[in-house]
Amino acid sequence: MIFDMHFHLQRAPASNGPVPAGCVVSRRVGDNLACLEFAARNGIICALYDDARAGEHQTLLTAISARSAMAYKHVELFGRSALLEGNDVLKASNDASMPVLLHLSRHDGERYACSEVRWCLDYLANTFPDLKLIVSHCGGENATEVLEWGKRHDQIYLDTSRLHETATRAQLGSAHDLLASARDAIPHTRLLYGSDSVWPAGPASSQRELDVIRHVFADDEAQDILANNGPRLLN
Numbered sequence: 001m002i003f004d005m006h007f008h009l010q011r012a013p014a015s016n017g018p019v020p021a022g023c024v025v026s027r028r029v030g031d032n033l034a035c036l037e038f039a040a041r042n043g044i045i046c047a048l049y050d051d052a053r054a055g056e057h058q059t060l061l062t063a064i065s066a067r068s069a070m071a072y073k074h075v076e077l078f079g080r081s082a083l084l085e086g087n088d089v090l091k092a093s094n095d096a097s098m099p100v101l102l103h104l105s106r107h108d109g110e111r112y113a114c115s116e117v118r119w120c121l122d123y124l125a126n127t128f129p130d131l132k133l134i135v136s137h138c139g140g141e142n143a144t145e146v147l148e149w150g151k152r153h154d155q156i157y158l159d160t161s162r163l164h165e166t167a168t169r170a171q172l173g174s175a176h177d178l179l180a181s182a183r184d185a186i187p188h189t190r191l192l193y194g195s196d197s198v199w200p201a202g203p204a205s206s207q208r209e210l211d212v213i214r215h216v217f218a219d220d221e222a223q224d225i226l227a228n229n230g231p232r233l234l235n
Contacts, residue, residue: 002210003230006101006136006161006194009035010201017200022230023047024199025072025101029054036063045234047072047101052085064092070134072101075120076112083123090128099132099157099233105140105169117142121149121156131155132233134192137162138182143170147185154190157233158182160225161194163209175209179216188221192230 004022009031019042026035026049036059039046047070048060063069071089075082083090093100104117117139124133138158139146143166150156163175172178182191193213195206214222 001227002193003227004195004197005134005192005230006159006196008196008198009038010198019044020195020199022194023070023101032059036069040068045070049074050082050086050089051078052089060089061092064089064096064098067096067098070098070101072103074103075116076103076106079116080119080123083120090124090131094128094131097132099134101134101136101159103136104142104146105137105166107140107165111141111169114142114145117145118149121146121153125149125153125155129153129155132157134159134233136194137166137196138178139170140166141169143172143178143181147181150182150186150190156186157190157192157229158186159192159194160209160213161196163212175212176216179212183216188217188224189229189232191225192233193226 001021004020006025007020007022008027009024021044023045024035024039025047026032029049029051032048035046035048048063050060050071050073060071064071071093073082104112106112132155134157135146136159138160163178167173167175167178172181213225217225
């Protein structure tokens with residue numbers, strides 16, 4: 001069994017096929033309600049797109065307090081205001097012992113400044129030292145910086161989605177090299193499998209990335225990453 005901590009929902013999905021265990025991640029404020037309803041209907045967790053300037057902000061706060069959703073903060077899009085203006089979401093998450101999903105990288109030709117990632121993690125570590133933080137894609141182009149913070153702060157977790165893209169953007173060689181760096185920096189119990197796939201259109205998981213995880217880690221460690229660490233964190 002795989003526990004996928006980062007998959008998305010196709011708009012108006014037509015399939016009634018098996019739903020992945022794990023966390024369905026909303027990609028825009030307009031998808032939050034659909035993701036919340038989908039998660040509740042299928043007994044899984046969701047991460048709702050956080051934009052305090054848009055509607056449905058109270059929906060997010062209520063879902064966090066009920067421990068039915070995490071906040072998904074695209075810091076690279078909103079900058080420091082994503083944290084400073086979203087302090088109520090961070091506080092609600094901290095009070096409910098719910099992790100926050102952070103996106104600290106880009107997927108286009110641009111790069112999110114490492115100095116901004118440093119500021120973000122410093123702010124969170126000092127203001128909410130007990131708040132669990134899941135960094136999407138191992139930090140993307142900022143993976144090296146995120147791993148350095150992970151060495152010093154056990155509140156930082158990494159989701160392994162887009163391993164090959166991240167290895168290239170972070171100039172860490174291959175996906176194998178990236179995971180080896182993560183293995184050497186933090187306990188394997190703070191690595192969470194994510195596919196970044198779209199349900200039901202895309203495959204539930206990438207065989208290529210599953211193979212890399214199983215090659216870098218011992219069998220029991222790989223099993224934890226793929227199936228056990230996510231539920232433990234959420235419980």
